[in-house]
Amino acid sequence: DTEVTQTPKHLVMGMTNKKSLKCEQHMGHRAMYWYKQKAKKPPELMFVYSYEKLSINESVPSRFSPECPNSSLLNLHLHALQPEDSALYLCASSQVVPPSNQPQHFGDGTRLSIL
Amino acid sequence: SQQGEEDPQALSIQEGENATMNCSYKTSINNLQWYRQNSGRGLVHLILIRSNEREKHSGRLRVTLDTSKKSSSLLITASRAADTASYFCATGAARGSSNTGKLIFGQGTTLQVKP
Numbered sequence: 001d002t003e004v005t006q007t008p009k010h011l012v013m014g015m016t017n018k019k020s021l022k023c024e025q026h027m028g029h030r031a032m033y034w035y036k037q038k039a040k041k042p043p044e045l046m047f048v049y050s051y052e053k054l055s056i057n058e059s060v061p062s063r064f065s066p067e068c069p070n071s072s073l074l075n076l077h078l079h080a081l082q083p084e085d086s087a088l089y090l091c092a093s094s095q096v097v098p099p100s101n102q103p104q105h106f107g108d109g110t111r112l113s114i115l
Numbered sequence: 116s117q118q119g120e121e122d123p124q125a126l127s128i129q130e131g132e133n134a135t136m137n138c139s140y141k142t143s144i145n146n147l148q149w150y151r152q153n154s155g156r157g158l159v160h161l162i163l164i165r166s167n168e169r170e171k172h173s174g175r176l177r178v179t180l181d182t183s184k185k186s187s188s189l190l191i192t193a194s195r196a197a198d199t200a201s202y203f204c205a206t207g208a209a210r211g212s213s214n215t216g217k218l219i220f221g222q223g224t225t226l227q228v229k230p
Contacts, residue, residue, distance in 0.1 A: 004157070042203055042220035043158065056216050090157055097216050101146045101165055101207070104218060106157035 003027055004107035006091050012113045015081060021110045023074040023091030031097040032074040033104065034066060035090040043090055049074060050097040081114045088112070119221040121204060127227040134191040136224040138204030139184075142214060146207040147180055147187050151200045152223075158203065161189075166209070196230045 004025045013019050023032065030051050035043035048056035049068045063085075065077040074091055088111055092104040119140035128134055138147070146165045150158040164171045164180045164187070171178045177190040191198055204221040208214035 006157075040223075040225075042223055045217055048216055050216075092158075101163060103148060103160035103163055104158075105160065106150075108155075108157040111155075 004091055004093055004105050006089075006107035006110050008110055009108070010111045010113075012115060013078070013081065014115050015083075017081075018077070018079045020078065021076040021089055021091075021112075023076075023107055024072055025093045025105070026072055027093065027105065028071075029093035029095050029105070030071060031094045032068065033092040033094075034074070034076055035092065037088045037090055037109070047076075048097060055097060078112075081112075083114050086112055086114045119204060119206060119219065121202075121221040121224050123224060124222070125225045125227075127229065128194060130194060130196055130228055130230050132194055132228075134194050134198070134226055134228070136189045136202055136204075136226070138187045138189070138221050140187075140204075140206045140219070140221070141185065142206070142212055142219075143209040144182070144206045145209045147178075148205045148207065148218070149176075149178060149187075149189050150203045150205060150220075152203065153200045161202075191226075194226075194228045196228050199226060199228045201225050 007022045032049045034046040037043045046060045047066045052068045063080050067075040088109040090109045092106045094102045094104045148163045149161040152158045162173045175192045180187045201223045203223045205218040
């Protein structure tokens, strides 16, 4: 079992739908991350939150909207997605933001399919 | 690309044999990490080596780091069928780098261990 919990595990949505991905950790970590991973590719960083504030946005399209309501929760709001957005979305956390020497702990991801 | 390179892309060995994966990177780093990803799951942190370390061991894992060549290797000894997974190296950028705050993942090596 992973210490980072992501829900839902699978999500199928149309291009006009609005949905949210959720991530939760109770390790007291103050840095949280969203990654996008396509099949047979490495994870690509999307957003970094440090102490509940957005610190890095990797030029992600505005149809993806992150939110960090508190230090344990991270959401990713989705709206008007495109078929190419179909991917595995991974959440991760670490004690603090790099360049500290800390590993990241990943959830098992949400498999997102856009029809 | 900011991402490092890993080789081989794919590796198939018999149970009991050793597996070696290599990683090269481009920028100054604070640390280098190795992660494992089983099919359909999130990434699991295996080992972290700091930029001032040259070798590190954890169980059947041995990691080396050569900062002068900007390269690292992961050796898995006495492999088991359960080691079948994708393995990614990830570099934590040095402070002051344009990539500070991020982990930069290599392309990954797919390891198959046959029983």
